[in-house]
Amino acid sequence: MEETKILLRPDMAKIKGIMLSKFSCENWEKIWSFQAHPDDLLIATYPKAGTTWIQEIVDMIIHGGDIEMCQRAPIILRQPFIEHHSTLMPSGLKLAEAMPPPRILKTHLPVQLVPPSFWEKDCKIIYIARNAKDSLVSYYHFQRMNKMLPDPGTWQEYFEKFLAGEVPWGPWHDHVKGWWKAKERQRILYLFYEDMKADLAREIQKVMKFLEKDLREEVIEKIIRHTSFQAMKENPMTNYTFLPSIDHSISPFIRKGIVGDWKTHFTVLQNERFDEDYRKKMMGTSLTFCNEL
Numbered sequence: 001m002e003e004t005k006i007l008l009r010p011d012m013a014k015i016k017g018i019m020l021s022k023f024s025c026e027n028w029e030k031i032w033s034f035q036a037h038p039d040d041l042l043i044a045t046y047p048k049a050g051t052t053w054i055q056e057i058v059d060m061i062i063h064g065g066d067i068e069m070c071q072r073a074p075i076i077l078r079q080p081f082i083e084h085h086s087t088l089m090p091s092g093l094k095l096a097e098a099m100p101p102p103r104i105l106k107t108h109l110p111v112q113l114v115p116p117s118f119w120e121k122d123c124k125i126i127y128i129a130r131n132a133k134d135s136l137v138s139y140y141h142f143q144r145m146n147k148m149l150p151d152p153g154t155w156q157e158y159f160e161k162f163l164a165g166e167v168p169w170g171p172w173h174d175h176v177k178g179w180w181k182a183k184e185r186q187r188i189l190y191l192f193y194e195d196m197k198a199d200l201a202r203e204i205q206k207v208m209k210f211l212e213k214d215l216r217e218e219v220i221e222k223i224i225r226h227t228s229f230q231a232m233k234e235n236p237m238t239n240y241t242f243l244p245s246i247d248h249s250i251s252p253f254i255r256k257g258i259v260g261d262w263k264t265h266f267t268v269l270q271n272e273r274f275d276e277d278y279r280k281k282m283m284g285t286s287l288t289f290c291n292e293l
């Protein structure tokens with residue numbers, strides 16, 4: 001893909017210390033004053049936690065397992081990404097405003113940057129977290145392929161940027177901890193990518209209960225088949241082949257989909273450095289992660 005300076009690899013800027021694309025920063029007032037509806041559902045994640053996976057699951061649950069319905073548009077158009085602003089497509093705000101509630105909306109914002117109206121309207125929120133090491137590996141490949149984000153540099157350079165939180169949407173550690181704390185006071189279903197890998201049927205049941213939906217066993221099985229790694233990789237409505245800014249020849253968006261891929265990337269030294277930094281940053285939280293299945 002031809003890389004033009006204007007459209008691709010746009011500059012980043014910061015809002016309250018969190019790195020976001022300059023387009024999101026320029027539109028921050030509008031994002032912050034976004035008006036949620038009480039029936040809207042927000043799907044929140046740190047990038048690469050399995051956002052697209054849960055988005056498709058939620059769409060299937062809401063539409064009673066109707067695959068055709070879930071093929072109506074690419075996922076980013078079905079479920080607006082509220083802080084997303086680029087020169088390639090309508091902004092998340094525009095898409096959301098054109099959609100009648102109840103809407104399913106997506107964000108990667110850390111909890112402190114979520115537009116206040118989501119709290120005021122007491123919207124339900126589903127948060128998915130993924131272990132830090134696999135998130136780092138997946139994010140590295142994503143920044144290589146996604147020309148709307150900064151070039152990650154070498155693996156070693158990116159490793160340091162991730163630990164320093166100098167990546168889009170800020171530090172992983174604060175993100176997962178911030179949302180973990182928020183679930184004490186808000187209607188948040190906090191799920192883990194690793195649990196979805198271990199027992200998807202069980203996790204789908206949790207989502208159904210949270211959304212107050214009751215589906216027959218065969219519908220749940222259909223959802224499991226439709227949202228399998230292979231099915232989502234082949235599905236043009238979920239695999240992001242519709243976005244020209246993602247260069248799938250560098251790495252596919254639905255890439256490996258496993259727990260523990262970090263073991264093929266981390267050196268022994270990097271692993272030691274990561275663990276030491278992790279202990280300090282995660283000290284005192286009851287939040288725990290699984291790094292291998």
Ligand code: A3P
Nearest residue numbers: 048049050051052053138228229254255256257
């Ligand atoms: P990998 O890069 O480790 O393969 P997000 O949607 O938040 O950007 O997350 C993308 C990550 O979720 C990618 O991880 C992708 O492969 C994985 N993923 C997407 N759909 C999946 C599925 N159905 N099953 C397992 N993993 C999936």
